[in-house]
Amino acid sequence: MSNFCHRQVSQNTTKRTMENIKKKLLYSPEKKFLYCPVEKVGSTFWRRLFLIVNGVSKTNNPFNVSTYMLYSNRYSAIKAETTAIRNSLKFVIVREPYSRLLSAYANKLFDINPVYWSMYGRKVIKAVRKNPSNKSLSCGHDVTFPELVRYVVKPLAMKDIHFNPISDKCSPCDVKYDIIGKMETFKRDTLHVLKKLNLTHLVMSRALQEMEEGVDIDTIKSNTNSLMNYLSQKRTLKCVTHEEAFKRKWRNLQLRGIIGSDVEYPFKDGEEETTTHSQLLAVFLNASRRSGSRKSRRKNRELSFLEAYSKVEKKYLIQLSKYFKNDCSSFSYDCRPTNIFEKNQKPHTKFFDTGGL
DSSP: OHHHHHHOSOOOOOHHHHHHHHHHOEEETTTTEEEEOOTTTTHHHHHHHHHHHTTSOOOSOGGGSOHHHHHOGGGOOOOOOHHHHHHSEEEEEEOOHHHHHHHHHIIIIISSOHHHIIIIIHHHHHHHOSSOOHHHHHHOOOOOHHHHHHHHTSTTOOOOTTTSOHHHHHOHHHHOOSEEEEGGGHHHHHHHHHHHTTOGGGSOHHHHHTHHHHHHHHHHHHHHHHHHHHHTSHHHHTTOOHHHHHHHHHHHHHHTTSSOTTSOOOOOTTGGGGOOHHHHHHHHHHHHHTSOOHHHHTHHHHHHHHHHHHTSOHHHHHHHHHHTHHHHHHHTOOSSOHHHHTOOSOOOOOTTOOTTO
8 A cells, every 4th residue: 555655646635635534534532543434345343343442332242233323423423633643543444346346236236225226226327228218217226237337437427435446435545544454354354453452352252253143144134124124115116026125135145145045035926025024034044044154155255246247348347447446556456357357257147137036
């Protein structure tokens, strides 16, 4: 990161730039610790940790911190002053940019998310799709991954924080982070930072040691809640049926490695409409338990990654590599990964196809 910043022509940090940066950072005045939360890079877990560190939440298990507390104005993060930024331990977690983009697509556009369909999906369809249907223009519910890529690389396209490069948000050349963690080694790096700050006593050690299992259960619970909440809204049912919504959620949990790819879709025709919240949660948890080891399930992520990028034209991949250039240079990632740029094998999976369920 230092080498990259040294090569930049101009690194003038204006007062306005610093004010914008300060709004994005989480700060612990007691520990003199700063963290830049990045969407789709474990930011929910670390936001929960911050509420524990700052004494807002009295639990010692991050998974027990409610999502309401994370985003309520009442519990908004303490803002750091410029001098605190200079004198604090500064930390950011980053992620391989191609996998982060796909994760954001799967969560915000492929999954059941009418808020993002309306706010972002409709923009994508209008900008890149030829002859879209009236329903697609109205709902924004059926954006494909290649369409998202084509939109993201368009000059002056209105971006969203989930699809923006990390370097755009966290300004590594202005903040000069002391520790850069990576999503690929999330547990190890989280433990390292907590030990560095002498904070491991504040967080239940068992919760950290069993982080992977806790994340999976937390994901299933939050996904069940969001699905049933969205299906209770008329605007969702104008765009997708109960069956399509359930199937998309099932596929999403499969491609994320929560449910195994060989576990059969459990609902028969019409059952989705009468399934209760508790029944759905039990189905998802049971399916995850029957899916084999976590290591074997995680292969789904690699397979879905190859499947998604195999459908993107080479010219847009090249443009995407330029879009990701600063992230790759700052955080030591390969901007032209062989597995998607050479496309030696045609993927046989259909994680983004609900028709086969």
